[in-house]
Structures are given as structure tokens and as C-alpha cells.
Amino acid sequence: MSDSALLSLIIFLPTIGAIGLMFFNKQSEGLMRTFAHAITLATFALTLLAWSKFEPAKFDAEHPMQMYVKIPWISSWNVNYQLGVDGISMPLVVLTSFISWLAMLASTSVTKQIRGYLILYLILETGMLGVFLALDFFLFYVFWEVMLLPMYFLIGVWGGPRKEYAAIKFFLYTLFGGVLMFIALLMFYFDSAGSSFKKTFDILQLAAIGQGRDPNGVQFSQFVQYTAFVLLFIGFAIKVPVWPFHTWLPDAHVEAPTPISMILAGVLLKMGGYGIIRVAFPICPLGAYWAAHALVILGVISIIYGAFAALAQTDFKRLVAYSSVSHMGYVLLGIAVWKLSEGTLEQNTTFWNMGLNAAMFQMLAHGISSPGMFFMVGVIYDRVHHRDLNQFGGLMGLMPVYGGLAIGIFFAGMGLPGLCGFWGEAWSVVSSWNYSPLYSIIAASGVILTAGYILWAVQRVYLGAEYKGPHAEAITPITEREIFIGGALLLFCIVLGVAPGWMFSQMRASIDLLVKSISSTKGLSEIVKQIEAAKQVSGL
Amino acid sequence: MSMNATQLGHTLGTLLTLAWLLPLAGFAVEIFGGFWGSRKSKLAAYLAVACIGGAFLLSLSALLLWGTSTEWSALKRSHHEAAPVPTESAEHAAPAAGHEAEPAHPKPETGPVYPKYFSGTIYVLAEFRSLRFAIDYYVDSLTLTMFVMVSLIASLIHLFAIGYMSDELTDDHEDHEVHTSHGHLHRPGRFYRFFAFLSLFSFSMLGLVLAGNLFMVFIFWELVGVCSYFLIGFYVERKSASTAANKAFIMNRVGDFGFLIGLMIVLTYFGTFQFAKRDEFDPAKRVTVSRPGLFDMLRDEHGAIKISEQGDTVFLNARENVESDVPGAIPPTKTIPYSLLLTAGLGVFAGCVGKSAQFPLQTWLPDAMEGPTPVSALVHSATMVAAGVYLAGRFYPMFVPEVLLTIAYVGCITLFLAATIAIVATDIKRVLAYSTISQLGYMMLGIGVGGWAAGLFHLITHAFFKSLMFLASGSVIYGCHHVQEMPQMGGLRKKMPITAYTMLVGVIAIAGLAIPGIGAFSGYHSKDAIVATALTYAELNRTHFLLFYVPLVGAGITAFYMFRLWFYTFAGEPRDHHVYDHAHESPWVMTVPLVVLAFFAAFCAWNGEEGKLFKMLSASEPAGVAEGLAVDISGLALPSHEAIHHNHNLAGGYALLIAIIGTATAYLFYGARLFDPADVKKQLAGLHTFLVEKWWFDEIYEVMFVRPAHVVAKWCAAFDRIVFDGFLHFMARLAVLVSKWDRVFDEQVVDGFVNRLADVTFDAGRIFGFLQTGRLRQYVMFIVVGVVGIWVLVQFFAKM
Numbered sequence A: 001m002s003d004s005a006l007l008s009l010i011i012f013l014p015t016i017g018a019i020g021l022m023f024f025n026k027q028s029e030g031l032m033r034t035f036a037h038a039i040t041l042a043t044f045a046l047t048l049l050a051w052s053k054f055e056p057a058k059f060d061a062e063h064p065m066q067m068y069v070k071i072p073w074i075s076s077w078n079v080n081y082q083l084g085v086d087g088i089s090m091p092l093v094v095l096t097s098f099i100s101w102l103a104m105l106a107s108t109s110v111t112k113q114i115r116g117y118l119i120l121y122l123i124l125e126t127g128m129l130g131v132f133l134a135l136d137f138f139l140f141y142v143f144w145e146v147m148l149l150p151m152y153f154l155i156g157v158w159g160g161p162r163k164e165y166a167a168i169k170f171f172l173y174t175l176f177g178g179v180l181m182f183i184a185l186l187m188f189y190f191d192s193a194g195s196s197f198k199k200t201f202d203i204l205q206l207a208a209i210g211q212g213r214d215p216n217g218v219q220f221s222q223f224v225q226y227t228a229f230v231l232l233f234i235g236f237a238i239k240v241p242v243w244p245f246h247t248w249l250p251d252a253h254v255e256a257p258t259p260i261s262m263i264l265a266g267v268l269l270k271m272g273g274y275g276i277i278r279v280a281f282p283i284c285p286l287g288a289y290w291a292a293h294a295l296v297i298l299g300v301i302s303i304i305y306g307a308f309a310a311l312a313q314t315d316f317k318r319l320v321a322y323s324s325v326s327h328m329g330y331v332l333l334g335i336a337v338w339k340l341s342e343g344t345l346e347q348n349t350t351f352w353n354m355g356l357n358a359a360m361f362q363m364l365a366h367g368i369s370s371p372g373m374f375f376m377v378g379v380i381y382d383r384v385h386h387r388d389l390n391q392f393g394g395l396m397g398l399m400p401v402y403g404g405l406a407i408g409i410f411f412a413g414m415g416l417p418g419l420c421g422f423w424g425e426a427w428s429v430v431s432s433w434n435y436s437p438l439y440s441i442i443a444a445s446g447v448i449l450t451a452g453y454i455l456w457a458v459q460r461v462y463l464g465a466e467y468k469g470p471h472a473e474a475i476t477p478i479t480e481r482e483i484f485i486g487g488a489l490l491l492f493c494i495v496l497g498v499a500p501g502w503m504f505s506q507m508r509a510s511i512d513l514l515v516k517s518i519s520s521t522k523g524l525s526e527i528v529k530q531i532e533a534a535k536q537v538s539g540l
Numbered sequence B: 001m002s003m004n005a006t007q008l009g010h011t012l013g014t015l016l017t018l019a020w021l022l023p024l025a026g027f028a029v030e031i032f033g034g035f036w037g038s039r040k041s042k043l044a045a046y047l048a049v050a051c052i053g054g055a056f057l058l059s060l061s062a063l064l065l066w067g068t069s070t071e072w073s074a075l076k077r078s079h080h081e082a083a084p085v086p087t088e089s090a091e092h093a094a095p096a097a098g099h100e101a102e103p104a105h106p107k108p109e110t111g112p113v114y115p116k117y118f119s120g121t122i123y124v125l126a127e128f129r130s131l132r133f134a135i136d137y138y139v140d141s142l143t144l145t146m147f148v149m150v151s152l153i154a155s156l157i158h159l160f161a162i163g164y165m166s167d168e169l170t171d172d173h174e175d176h177e178v179h180t181s182h183g184h185l186h187r188p189g190r191f192y193r194f195f196a197f198l199s200l201f202s203f204s205m206l207g208l209v210l211a212g213n214l215f216m217v218f219i220f221w222e223l224v225g226v227c228s229y230f231l232i233g234f235y236v237e238r239k240s241a242s243t244a245a246n247k248a249f250i251m252n253r254v255g256d257f258g259f260l261i262g263l264m265i266v267l268t269y270f271g272t273f274q275f276a277k278r279d280e281f282d283p284a285k286r287v288t289v290s291r292p293g294l295f296d297m298l299r300d301e302h303g304a305i306k307i308s309e310q311g312d313t314v315f316l317n318a319r320e321n322v323e324s325d326v327p328g329a330i331p332p333t334k335t336i337p338y339s340l341l342l343t344a345g346l347g348v349f350a351g352c353v354g355k356s357a358q359f360p361l362q363t364w365l366p367d368a369m370e371g372p373t374p375v376s377a378l379v380h381s382a383t384m385v386a387a388g389v390y391l392a393g394r395f396y397p398m399f400v401p402e403v404l405l406t407i408a409y410v411g412c413i414t415l416f417l418a419a420t421i422a423i424v425a426t427d428i429k430r431v432l433a434y435s436t437i438s439q440l441g442y443m444m445l446g447i448g449v450g451g452w453a454a455g456l457f458h459l460i461t462h463a464f465f466k467s468l469m470f471l472a473s474g475s476v477i478y479g480c481h482h483v484q485e486m487p488q489m490g491g492l493r494k495k496m497p498i499t500a501y502t503m504l505v506g507v508i509a510i511a512g513l514a515i516p517g518i519g520a521f522s523g524y525h526s527k528d529a530i531v532a533t534a535l536t537y538a539e540l541n542r543t544h545f546l547l548f549y550v551p552l553v554g555a556g557i558t559a560f561y562m563f564r565l566w567f568y569t570f571a572g573e574p575r576d577h578h579v580y581d582h583a584h585e586s587p588w589v590m591t592v593p594l595v596v597l598a599f600f601a602a603f604c605a606w607n608g609e610e611g612k613l614f615k616m617l618s619a620s621e622p623a624g625v626a627e628g629l630a631v632d633i634s635g636l637a638l639p640s641h642e643a644i645h646h647n648h649n650l651a652g653g654y655a656l657l658i659a660i661i662g663t664a665t666a667y668l669f670y671g672a673r674l675f676d677p678a679d680v681k682k683q684l685a686g687l688h689t690f691l692v693e694k695w696w697f698d699e700i701y702e703v704m705f706v707r708p709a710h711v712v713a714k715w716c717a718a719f720d721r722i723v724f725d726g727f728l729h730f731m732a733r734l735a736v737l738v739s740k741w742d743r744v745f746d747e748q749v750v751d752g753f754v755n756r757l758a759d760v761t762f763d764a765g766r767i768f769g770f771l772q773t774g775r776l777r778q779y780v781m782f783i784v785v786g787v788v789g790i791w792v793l794v795q796f797f798a799k800m
Helices: A003-021 A029-053 A089-109 A114-133 A137-158 A163-194 A203-210 A222-239 A248-255 A258-283 A285-312 A316-336 A350-384 A400-414 A421-431 A437-444 A446-461 A480-498 A500-519 A524-538 B005-030 B043-069 B141-164 B191-210 B214-232 B239-270 B294-298 B338-355 B364-370 B373-382 B384-394 B401-424 B428-448 B452-479 B497-511 B522-540 B546-570 B577-582 B588-603 B612-618 B641-671 B677-683 B685-692 B694-771 B776-799
Strands: A066-074 A079-085 B118-128 B131-139 B173-180 B183-187 B278-282 B287-291 B313-319 B333-337
Touching (some): A003 A066, A003 A114, A029 A066, A029 A114, A079 A114, A089 A114, A089 A500, A114 A137, A137 A203, A248 A316, A258 A316, A258 A350, A258 A500, A285 A316, A285 A524, A285 B694, A316 A350, A350 A421, A350 A480, A350 A500, A350 B118, A421 A446, A421 A480, A421 B118, A421 B239, A437 A446, A480 A500, B043 B141, B043 B191, B131 B141, B131 B191, B131 B214, B141 B384, B191 B214, B214 B364, B239 B294, B239 B338, B294 B313, B333 B338, B338 B401, B364 B428, B373 B452, B401 B546, B401 B694, B452 B497, B497 B546, B497 B588, B546 B641, B685 B694
Antiparallel strands (some): B278 B287
């Protein structure tokens, strides 16, 4: 199989599975589940195959992508079917298929209208994989929207008591972001007319134009970059979610069934961060540099605000949802700590490089630990059918294995060294001092709050002498299937926690390339000067 | 010995790495003890003891190897001489050494010259351009001493715990302190889990000691923290235990927040976390690269810092890592603002404050006594809480005099505050906990006033006598069936003589009693070293005289409360006969560790500053400490060893006198029972309450931090609900409203117009329908009228 076909197969295998599900007898639910499970597992295996062919060190300016494919799709508009992976997308692709597989395993708690559920689930997976693999902005946008509708129905049909509200909130938020992204997309398309690429949607070409590397000398103007960056950023920030665009998240999580929460937390949020790194920064570097300060502030606010809000929750799942807001704040912080001073543009990017690495790592770590936390909430919810933190207690004694797994995963979320959450958090915060000591101190204070809400939750749920809530008789030991899912997630928390260097080595070359190309953007020094001057005037 | 420095470094690194990893392997097996063993099996404990015992043997052999290789040169030097400065020839003595740098002791005789420390990388975590994060080892005499001390004490405590925790060896353990709706709680025993956590703790602690860079210290810092959390909260069913565990972890995180700030500054300005310089062979490029470390970047070989004339910038011995456009151009020297260097030091020290339970973060340690007593002995007195002092010592070269002054004052306040509370505490473990805080204060004070070796000396001696006393208290608690209140004890020396007299050794050691001219137990020597340094410091810096008087008074209080404890528990007549009658001496697994520890508590510091332990430690003393520091830009001076030596006898005399007074007072009140402490309590009721309530720190923190945090949290949650969602809902309602108007407009206006038009058309049709009569003549007439009409009109318009 050629490498290029492999990526297409990865994307469309779930769709093929979804079509296949239509031919099943509606009554044979077990068979359909097995089939869908096999499809997600096969997709995971394919991504692993792709990873084994992936050569992390072989990236340079001439070869920014591997397994690259570009086929005309809508020629009249110069839209191409264009795919490829680099060190930034490869780990996220594997994460997506991995979480999709585990969440499929966790889907036994979903019992109504199985066929519809499975079909939508598989279409959702296609959308997610497509977003991470697409290199044509139009195609990217199509996948982005493809993912939206299945998610809407998965929350709206299979969700909890307020499912319609949560689903429509999620839908409108994301659609709003999508529209902003679409405007930016059209701006790029028409503005690239004079370049050597003609009008294009190609993300790599658009990035070249944005960075002033176009042979015809065409570069997106400062105005276009500023505007487009803001549009794109809001679009992606909603997905991350960044304060103040985050309020869809707690509702969506609380109402979504457990496996869908796992996918939301594990994969969907990462699309926001990925979009910022893949699209917004490379195409609008001038806008990105101009807005970096605001991004850092938003990142820091997300960290602290999310942690405080988590501390106040009494719903277990809502607490985990707010912890996502807090943890994804570190991602934004790491991405945004881009600071240059005049004259040393390229040389002075070590800490930004570190921040980007930390942000990517934090996305992966959160992509493992957060689904784990949601799954752990789901395990107990399936038994006692409530999530009130004040009505738990003593679960460590009643379900010791479950308690052990849960404490491991929650501690990974708390950022304990040796588990995955630590590196991303610690290094994104450490890298931010160079940008601004003040923000970095505020961000660092998050470690206290995080310990506070996690430990307090652990105490109320798992520790204590006896269970205080309803349905005490329903508390049964954790099943083998649940141990497998929780154990797999905890195992990866430990692997990433003990050997972070292995993951960084996958990303290093691509991130170096990204930092180098963005930092050598034409006209950047002018922006640096302007911002320095503005700072002096305002006395900051 | 023929081994060259490179080989020696490698071997030491390997031995200690193995010693460090062995308990981790133990943990990985023991934590699953519930699956492979029965609840009644002691196998997990034996495994844990084997692992930590193995670690001890490995550490000991590393120490012996180091000693024989260097022909114990470290022990031959007198402490009072100024540390020799490495000479040129020594610099070049080990150029090919793959791992180490900076030879410290040029020896007159020929033969290999060994460096002061050996350092290397075990494992690289990540590299971002020039920034490198790794698991490094850093081995000097301090590391070796700490390794031997930690693994020895840990082994003994593991052994002790086999006896102490034996009531967990059951399928049905009844926890008398937990009341559920069905009476006392019954649960399966968790013997294996306790030993698993002890193993994990040993691994983390040894990792912390082994660390060759600041970031690695931070990693293991957090890990010992979480082990402490698990061990304090071992009785997860007890609310008080889980709350104490949370408190310990969160208060430590407050300190770690400061630590993190220190890390950020260090990395941003120094570009590395590595402690000291080392040469490393790069196999890819086939060259030896010299990686500078923090200490040698900041200080020259005499321990001096290069400060700009204005005093606001510090020049580092390194170049900026920038690629210049001009080939061959020398990149600028790295600098760091003095204020940030100060902040970095304070930040790292904040971490030490949290870990070592110093003022103002001291309140977690007494609550940590909720954990089983072996935990209190190992984690919360001998090792983990001393890690703060260890780091303060390790990181000493990075501290500017202002930071040292802060350290001294924090230690000074802590030692006094904790000592006063210890006077009124009645829970035997809490007295020891406050005593621990107080002694840690002494160590911090010692380091802060420039007594680097004195502070660490006290760390080692304290580890022995305090773990001894905790284990003895554990033996008392075990023997008295979990009674911890001293007012229910008394006269126990008859029932448990080994416990009582080993405890007495510890009490004498900590109180600092000595017979002049003959000898003294360990605590006297180390406390004496601290007090002598403090006296010299106070002489040099007159405004800071309290730094001498407070520890002096503290020494008296220490002797008082420790003897109070001993008399209360073991002397006189029993106060509660029920407790007394059931009391018994502990089994040999518990008393043997007591005896061994008593031996070390008595004799580990034999001969004081001329003894082996002290010399061993001072071999690692940073450059420049011995010479002291004349008043510099900070306006502070640090004492030299010579000056301290001068004051030694004087300070020792004062300290001994005060200790004897304290001891005598305790004897009068609690031993001879000549005075009734209740009278004093009545007369000083206000003060007594103040002390019993621990200076109201918990209450103040509750009001100042905990409750506000919850309030802010509620605000944030409410903000989401009311403001953000409120806005969204408003927009949604607006949209609905607009669409309603739209509907009204459509239905009334647009539809109305169309309907109207339709009506009109219809009506017109109906009206015109009347004309359709079907009569031909009528139609002809209409046509004629029409034609005529049109003609008239045409004519009319044509004329216009």
C-alpha cells in the first residue's frame, strides 16, 4: 500500500464502517457493536502503521510533510484533496484513533438506537482524523464541519436530561467559530491571487505567502493578517476552549454520554490547539506576534479561572470539565510565549520552541488523562446514577481497583512528575518567564489550585469511611472491560510521564522547522518595533 | 588505587543509581500485593526490607569505594583551615575525565587527583535547542553521607514497621477510630500497601539526594510529597487523616509555587539547571563538550560573585548562546539582574520552607502525625522534611547574603515558635513533631548564618536521634494499645525498659547535654556548631543579635520539653492504671532498630568537629565558605571558620548551661513533681491557650486563604452561569424575539399585503363577473362603447 493511500484509508475506514452498519439487521446489536469496535481498532492499527513509517527526524524546509498527497478535487476553485503528516499532526492522529477505540469500548453504557449511535460515531471519527490530516484549508474546513453534526446528535439524542440545551449550545458555538474561520479562508483565497500559487487553499502555500516566502513577493498585508488572525483565533479558541469562549464545554460534557465526553475531551479540544499551531500562526505570523500578548493573558486567565471554577463545582463531571479549561490554558500559554527582540529574531526563540513543545505535549497528556478522568466518572455514574460530589465517599474501600486507577489518573491530571500531566504544565509555565514574569507567576500559582480541587474531589469521592449517596447496593466491583480501558489510559499516563523524551523526539524536527520559518517572516521586525514603541508609550 | 577518576565516577554513579532504583522495583511488585499475596502474608514487607537493605549495602559500598579510592583524604583535612584553592596543575590533572570537573584537593603526593564531585547523566528527558532536561547524578561526600544515612534509617524503620503494622495482617481489620452507621469500621488489612508506599518513598527520597540538577530535585520533591500524602492518609477511612494529607500536599504546593518561580528565573538567565560544570563526551560529534553548571557560572573558584559597580547586575562566567552574524565575534557575557538572583534564591528557599515545615508553612507537619508512627519517623522527621535543609545546603552557592539572612531569620522564628508549642502539647507524637520543626529551624538558621557544614551536621545527627525517638514513641503507642496522650502514661520504664532507655539516649542527644572533657552525644556537637556560628555571625552583624539569642533560649526550651516528655511517659508513678496494666515491651523487630539507632544517636558525631562525620560533610563545602565574607554590597558579612572556631568554647558553654537549666526545670515539674504544672497553667491561662491553639495559625489561614479561595471559586462558577451564559441566553432570546417579530411582520405586513391584493383581485373578479351576462347584444354594445371611449382618449392625448 502506498503511503498516500494509507492516510486516505485511515480517514475513510470509519466511514466505510458506517456505511457497512446500514446493512446489518437492526436487531443484531451485539454484532453491530463488534463490527464498529473492529473498525475503530483497525483504524487505530492503521495509524500505528502510519506511525511506524513516519520518520520524525527527516523534516526540512524542502520536505515539511510526509506521506504527502495532492489530488485536484474542485479544480475550478483550485481546491485539492491534500493530505500529509508531520511531527505535529502524527501524534494527534494516533491519539485520535486510540481514544476513539477506547471510547468505543466504553460505549456499552449506551443502549438506545445503537445503529444510529455507531454510524454517527464513526462519521465523527472520520471528521476528526480528516481535520488532523488535511493540508488544504478548504478540505480542513469541510472535515471541521463534518465533525460538527454527528457530535450534535450524539449529545442531543444520547445525552442526559438537558441534552437538547447542551447540544444546541455546542452546535451554535462551534458553528459561530466555523463561520469566522470561513471568512478568513475566503480572505486568504482572494488575497493570494497575485502570488505565484494563484488563488489557493493550500495551507503550506498560504503559509509561504503569509511569511513572505512567495517567489512573486506577495505577502498578506498587515491588515489582512491581523484581521484573519483574530477570526481564526476565535474560531479555534472556542474549540480549545479558551476563556471566555468556554461555557459550552461544561454543559456539553455533563450531558454527553461517557464515551462522547471522552472524545470531546481527548480529541475535539485538541483541534483548537492544532488549528492555532497549523493554521493561524503559520499563515498570519504578523497577526500572531501582534496578538501574542493577548493570547498569553487569555491562557493565564483560563488556567486560573478554570481551576477556581472547578473548585466550586459539586457535579463530578462538571469539575472534570472545568479542569479541562484550566489544563488547556497551559496549551495556549505555551503556544503564545513568542517574544522577539530586535536584531536577534531567529536566535532568540529557544523559549518559544520550548513553549510550543510543552503545549503539544500538554495536548497529548491531556488527551490521555482527561478521557481517563471522564471515564472514571462514568464508571461510578453507571452504577449509582448521580454525580454529586457530596454524596460519594468510601469508594476506595468498596471498589479498590477502581479507586487505585482513578487516583492514578487524577494525579496525572494534577501534574505529578512521573505521570503525563507534569511536563506540559511545568515546561509551558517555565518557558513563559522569558515572555513576561508577571503572567508566568500567575500561571505558576495554578499548581496550588489544581492540587486543591483534585485532592478535595479525591477525598470526597474515594476516601472516607462509607458511601453516603443513593443506590449503595448498586456499587459492584469494576469489570474487566473497565479495568482494561482505565488501565490502558493510566499506562499511557505513566509511559508519557516517565519517558517524555520519546514523544518530544517525534515532534522536535517539525517544531524546529515551524519556529524557524515563522520567526523569519518578512516584516516581522517592523511589527516588533511597533509593539515595542507602543509599549513604551503606554508605559507597560 | 589504580582506578582513574572517570572510572570511579562511573562506578559511584552506577552503584548509587542501583541503590536508588531498587526500592522502585520493590514498589512495582508490592503495590500489587493484593493480587499475588494473601492479606496475612508478610512477603511484601520482606521484599521491601530486602530492597532498602540492598540499597543500604550499595550506598555503603559506594562510600567505601570512594573513601579507599581517595585514601580518605577528605577526613584528613582540618576543618579550621581555609579550603585550599585548586591550583593550575590540579586543573589539568584530569583533563580526559569524561564526567567530572574541578578537582578540589591537590595532594602533595603523586598519584591520581580526585575531583570534589562526580557527575553525569543517567537519562535525558527532553532537549529544546540549547535547553536540556535530564536525570543527572551528582555525587560528592554529602551525597554519599545522605545516601548511607537515608538508606540505613529507612532499613531500620522498615524493620520496625513489620512489627508496628502487624495488626494490618488480617482479612478483617477493625479501625477503632472510625465510626460508621454499623459501629466501628471493618476492612481488609493493608499491610502490603504500607510497604509499597514506603518503598516508593525511599526511591523518591534517594532520587532527591542523587539529583544533579535543580529540575530533577523538583521532580523528586513532588514525588516525596505525594508519598507523604499517601502515607499520612494511609488510614483513608479517617477523615482527619485524609484532611491532614490534603493539607500537607497543598501547603507544600504553596512552597513549590515559589520553587517554580526560582526554576523559571534560573532557566531563563542561566539556560541550565545543572548544578556544576562537567565535561561530557559527545559520541555524535566525537568531541568532549564542557557543560557549565549553575555554581561555576555564578561563582569563581574562590566562591566570589562578579557584581557590576552599580550593584544591580551580576556577571556570569558564561557566554550568551547566540549565533552571531559576524564570524568569530565573541558573544556577550551572560548577566542576571541582582534582584532576580535574589528572587530566585528566595523562590527556591520557599520550596524548602514548605518541605521543611518552616514558618510560615509549618502547620502541616503536626497534622501529618495522623500517619502511622514509622511514617512519622522516616518521612516526617528523618528524611523528607530534612530535604528542605538538604536543598538549602546543596543550592547554597546560588544564595546571595540577603537570601541567607532570610533563611536565618525564618529558621530563627521557626525554632522558637515550634519550641513554645511543644511545651504545652500532650500528644507524645505532637511533641516530637513540634520538636522536629524546631530542630529544622536550627538547621536552617545554621545554613543561613554561614555555617554550611554545621546545618547539615545537625541534619544527620537529628535524623538519627529523632527517628529513634519517634520509633520509641511508636513502641510506647504500640505497647499501650494506641494511647498517645502523655497524661495517661507515666512510669512506663518498668514495663518497657529498652524503649525507655533508648528514648533517654535520644532525649539527651537532642537536649544537648554533655559532660565537659569527657564527651557528649551527637546532638550536643551539632547544635554547638550552629550556636557558635550564630554567635560569630551576630558579632559581625550587630543588628542581627537575635540570631544568636533566640537559638540559645531555644536550646533551653528544647531540653525542657524533651525531658518533660520523658518524665511524663516513663518516670514516676503511672497516671492511668488501665493503660499501665496492659502495657508491654515491644517485640524484637521493634526494639532492635531502637538499639541500633540509639547507638548512632549517641556516637555518630563522636569527637564533634574533629570527628569523621563532620569532616566527611565539610569535604563538600562550597568554595569560599571557609573564608567567610567581608561586608559586601548587601551590607552583610559571613563568619570565617577561624572566627567560629574562636568562639566555639564560649558558645558551647552557654548552650550547655542553658540546656542544664531546661533539664533541671523539667525535672522539678515532671520528674520530681515538686511543682504542679497546673498552677503555672492557671496563672498563665491566656498564654497557655495561645500556645495550645498553636498561635492560631490554622484559624488565620482558614480566614485569610482557604475561605477566600472558596469564595472566589464560587464567584467564578457564578460568573459563568450569570454573565457568560446570561449573555448567551440573552442573545438566544433576542434571536427568538427577532424571529417572532419577523413572523409578525411576515404574517401581518407581507402576507397582509399579498392577501389584500388577492382579496382585491378576487373582489374585482366577482364584480366584473356580473358583467358577464352571456347576452350577445349587450357585448356588442360594450365593444362599441369601448371603441368610442378609446378613440376619445386617443384624440385627447394626441392634442396634448
